[in-house]
Amino acid sequence: MNIMDVCSFSVLFEEISCGQNNNISPSSKCLPLQSCDSNITAHLASNHIATTSITSEHDLIKARVGLFNDTASDLIICPNHRFLLGKGWRSSRLCMARDPLQHCSKRHKVSSATLSVSQSQQIWQKYGILIPVGAGFCRQCRGRLTVKLQTDICNVDNTLTQAIHEPTHSICTMTKEKGLSQSTVDTDHSQGSLWMPNSQNSYTSTDTACTDNTDFISEKRKYLDSFLASCGLSPVKKQMRGDWTTSSDRTRNDYLKKAKQILQQVAEVPVPGQGDYLLNEISCLNSSATCSTTSEKMLEVLCTAYNQTTDWV
Structure with a gap:
């Protein structure tokens, strides 16, 4: 039987072709989505995804195709869809926002925080x-x-x-x-x-x-x-x-x-998209206050030394 005739994601996510994938095991066999339970800890960490929000491989795959609250108990997935929607998915280094959320030229580099x-x-x-x-x-x-x-x-x-x-x-x-x-x-x-x-x-x-x-x-x-x-x-x-x-x-x-x-x-909460500027201003304020306090203490020490000195020879 053709693997495309079995995989549910040939219709759910047509952007990826059904087929084998040697990066995952089994590499040529379709599985029930619910049985996909590979360790995804490293993938979550590398993509800055909170481990409290996704706890399993099949939940990760469901979220990637928009099945957020669906149990998806009857879905079958081929190796290629499983890998490319799960552990094999990679984020672009450039902004992935789309209209109407996009406000850049698509050439801006992404920030460290990712989409939850x-x-x-x-x-x-x-x-x-x-x-x-x-x-x-x-x-x-x-x-x-x-x-x-x-x-x-x-x-x-x-x-x-x-x-x-x-x-x-x-x-x-x-x-x-x-x-x-x-x-x-x-x-x-x-x-x-x-x-x-x-x-x-x-x-x-x-x-x-x-x-x-x-x-x-x-x-x-x-x-x-x-x-x-x-x-x-x-x-x-x-x-x-x-x-x-x-x-x-x-x-x-x-x-x-x-x-x-x-x-x-x-x-980023009070000044969306400009958090770095706010932190820099706060840092400058703290540095100025510290510098001022240090100067005052230094002046006080010098004055005390001057007043207590009896012999300048």
């Missing part, structure tokens, strides 16, 4: 165009994408804000009663909807069980991970337990690298 599952799904539902998970946008088009999807984000933020300010409810109570779990603000919404609990409103009740600082840090980390997932970045995998000043250079470099990723994405 939620963003790909929203674009598919809102504009009817399929841009694959892991696709790279240039900074300009990524900023425009944030603005385009801002309406949906604002609706989510308003819902969460109303829930936060309901009287006599602590953050823990709301989490149980309103279902404000990580999945609520994780992959259903796009970049920019970072919500944090207000300490004054959330921790004034004497009945709450969340007064412990560890619980508060855990809450903050959960919502930060949700934000990172919406940006197509991996979550915070570890938190420092020891002293920064006594940590090794390698350890500090790991935390610095992750912190830089986080700050870059946060800066």
Whole structure:
């Protein structure tokens, strides 16, 4: 039997031809899509796709063809479609945005953050165009994408804000009663909807069980991970337990690298597509303040030395 007569993706995704592929095993046999369970960790990492948003090879393939919420239990896939839609898919080095989201000449290099599952799904539902998970946008088009999807984000933020300010409810109570779990603000919404609990409103009740600082840090980390997932970045995998000043250079470099990723994405929220400029301005302000403080201390030391000197010979 011709392999094209069996593969469901010969119709679902005609851009790729059915056939064999020696880069994957089995190389010449069609399989049920649900049985595709190869390790995709390296592929997700290289394409900056959050491991919390896609957990299996068949889910990755489904997302790449727009079957986000479909169980696809009866689909059959050939080796070529499996490889080129899964682990063998490669992002272009140039911006992959398409009309009406494209605002560049297609010659701009992509930024480090890629299209998340939620963003790909929203674009598919809102504009009817399929841009694959892991696709790279240039900074300009990524900023425009944030603005385009801002309406949906604002609706989510308003819902969460109303829930936060309901009287006599602590953050823990709301989490149980309103279902404000990580999945609520994780992959259903796009970049920019970072919500944090207000300490004054959330921790004034004497009945709450969340007064412990560890619980508060855990809450903050959960919502930060949700934000990172919406940006197509991996979550915070570890938190420092020891002293920064006594940590090794390698350890500090790991935390610095992750912190830089986080700050870059946060800066894109108030100034879409121009986050780097904002971070540079903040860095300059901090440098100026440090320089001014150092100069004042140096002047104070010199004055003290001058006043205490009795012999200049």
